[in-house]
Amino acid sequence: MGTGGPSAALLAVGLLALAAVMAASAHGVLAERASGGSAARGLTRPFSEAARLLRQRRRATVAADRLLWRSGGAGLGVIPLLMVAVVPVGGTALFDSAVGVVWFNTADVIVWALVWLLGWGANSTYGLVGGYRFLAGALGYELPLMFALTAPAVAAASLRVSDVVAAQRDLWFVVWMPVAFVVMCLGIAGFSVWGPLSPGAATDLAGGVLAELSGPDRLLVQAGRYLLLAAGSAVAVCLFLGGGSGPLLPEGLWLLVKTVVLLGVLVVLRRRLPLLRPDRFLEIGWLILLPATLLQLLVVSVVVVGGR
Amino acid sequence: MLVVFVILAVIAVLAGAMVFVVDSMARATYALAVSFIAVGVALLVLRLEYLGVITILMMVMEMAIMAIYMIMFMGMNPALMPMSMVHGKRAALGAAIGTFLLLVVGILLVPWPVRPEPAAASTQELGSALMGSKMLVMMTVSPIMFAAIVAGVSLASARTRYDRFGDDLDHAPTDPQPGGVGR
Structure with missing residues (x-):
């Protein structure tokens, strides 16, 4: 395992963008078919939406805090790249950090600040309420997510993502850490402000943190959300689904295939799950998910210590 | 660098x-x-x-x-x-300069350990320090911090458990919003 150069960077970013577009297209198809539209229009929805937003004029609000508003949007485009930096693609990670798992956790915590800044910057009531809703929901998913991330690290006795992948040579961690995996998937939806955990950007708030976003700014944030979803899935694949390991195909391709399958499952599940309001979800997070994740961690620790 | x-x-x-x-x-x-x-x-x-x-x-x-x-x-x-971010300027200035001087004196006077090269496994060293020589400090600090958080929350909370469960704590909770686990 080494640290990759510019070509590895391009490869990782390219694969990430590809996975994100596929997820957005899949969602487009399901949404179009649910409303009786054509699947083809759904498939190209990410592109038509991008073209529409690129031509749209920026909406201005009174006394907006532009610096903070734009930083929020730009940051959501950067964070997914920081996340995939620690993902080993075809044997090399861009930044094969010894503390890769904590690095990923830090990146997803920065999303807290960015989404709130998006809501604050517009100087609009809906945006601000959306920002606070997101933070309230984040309190519910983040702690279980942190403990869920700890489980594979404990089992691999390393915080380096490539070590965690290597430790799953015989058995994928998802087999004996199902709870941690489910919590991780929920966390991915959470920091992507997406699906059941998107009350901060919900339609009952006129879009919440997205309410006043228009044109390229909105495109950046929407793309950022799908990139976050894809980057989170790629990390989940590395931590729980054996990373790039698999027969016949090269490592990079296996990673992409697994990531896209996981994304597909998330996209399909999204339409079957209700929106989890923060006031409800907080209690679910702290009274069910957190103890369940701690128990999972206990099982993992006992297995690791017993196996020594 | x-x-x-x-x-x-x-x-x-x-x-x-x-x-x-x-x-x-x-x-x-x-x-x-x-x-x-x-x-x-x-x-x-x-x-x-x-x-x-x-x-x-x-x-x-x-x-x-x-x-x-x-x-x-x-x-x-x-x-x-929009509002000013400073108040109590004179006292704050004094406290800031005092703290700065204290820290600088501390930095200059502490006999820093000399290491030939950067530690290879600093995470591991930190872990063994926390679980070894610094264990007592950590075990003392944690409950104090936790008690402070619990005390702070219960002081700040407008509704206590007596408001929720009644004087004898035997009622079903009367919450303005039901929680997510159906209590």
């Missing part, structure tokens, strides 16, 4: 100073976050990977939480309006 460190140090100090220059609570909060991120990256430059990353994680999270409290607990919501 030294250049990068100096640039990060300057960013950290300038962003820290901006906290008192800007006129918005949000900008002050996130100027402080930027300052801490610069400190975290400086730690990364010093090859203290775990400490650097965890500094950024903790501080950004803390600033986001601070944003919740700053709206929740400030009367009349001045946090939403």
